[in-house]
Amino acid sequence: MSTEITTDVVVIGAGPCGLFAAFELGLLDIKCHFIDILDRPGGQCAELYPEKPIYDIPAFPVVTGQQLTDNLMAQIAPFAPEFHFNRMVNSIEKQEDGSFKLETDADEIFHAKVIVIAAGGGSFQPKRPPVEGIEQYENKSVFYAVRKMDDFRDQDVVIVGGGDSALDWTLNLQPIVRSLTLVHRRDAFKAAPASVNKMKEMVMEGKINFLLGQIGKLDGENGQINHVHLTTDAGDLSVPATRLLPFFGLTMKLGPVADWGLELNDNTIKVDTEKFETSVPGIFAIGDINWYPGKLKLILSGFHEAALMAQAAKAIVSPGERVVFQYTTSSTKLQKKLGVA
């Protein structure tokens, strides 16, 4: 049975612009829920460049992608937004009363008066290795993430990659599998040194097999693989495998955003510059996902857009209520909301 949640606003995407929207909405007493396909907040900042410095956030001469995310999380904490990670928004439907029904791939239904799309460059999805016909095995015997460890019990598992995910799952799955082969194209790993050492110990003890190489063809039928072909320096090999876990990181895909019936400009959603509302009243779009003449894809722009969007959202969430413009520096009312007065 699906879970149903009713709230004022659903924000799709917990990137920097979506996160700041929770602050601007919070100041106006609007409650929001976040949905993101990633397992943590921060969007591109956390996924693509957590350790890289950003130099153009006002009043921060320098801040890394992860620090910016952490600061935004601290800034919105007083408003206690709720986060729903690891799920993708599949559909949005306008209801007769003007509200919206939104469905995720985790079998949840959200009812909200306002939708804020802060989907950035699109949803993050695993990079698919260039292996012919891999699609037919996906989610049956080829997985890009481990959702249930039990799916791997007593299986012949091949893990490909040299990052933290590949190493972590090598260590975690080894005790329950029948056999485990780790494949990486070189002998250097971009993972925590402790995990790399542990993995090397396991190789020495003969608990796992490590091969230098790349995956080629897959053999199998009806969605079930039985062999993975590898190209290695020592020649081509075929390894028995009933489960394959390729870990090549993530890439952004526009995904379902394109199917929501909103007016688009290329891969972005058209909005006005007064409210940042889309062609459907009550659905707003802020940050990298929106388009208007002169749009700059900068975090700074998304912050500004969030502030104007929030004012317009207030009129929908609490119709008729007068909004008095106030500064956080001088308004004790706002300071109380922030828990500092």
Add this chain to the structure above:
Amino acid sequence: MIINVTDQAGENHELEGLEGWRVMEVIRDWGLNIKAECGGALSCATCHVYVDKDWLDVVGAPSDDEEDMLDSVGDVRSNSRLSCQILCSDALDGLKLTLAPSAAKD
């Protein structure tokens, strides 16, 4: 300077490069099939190219950070480079490369 690019469909393109630009920027500017998701920040590997064997020495070897990023594509070869890490210069006039399948847009 001129860069000769073979795209994923096997078509050859002769592109005018600009000194100081990244090779990725030239390819993207000409509208070829390159995603270059991170815009040259060495964070995505969606600007992956194969450098023609004759040009490997001139272009030089990838940095350690670039090697780390190359781990995130499944079609790496010994002549793989990330085109955002190659700067256009007169020394590279005539450079020949091929767009990797993993550089393609969706």
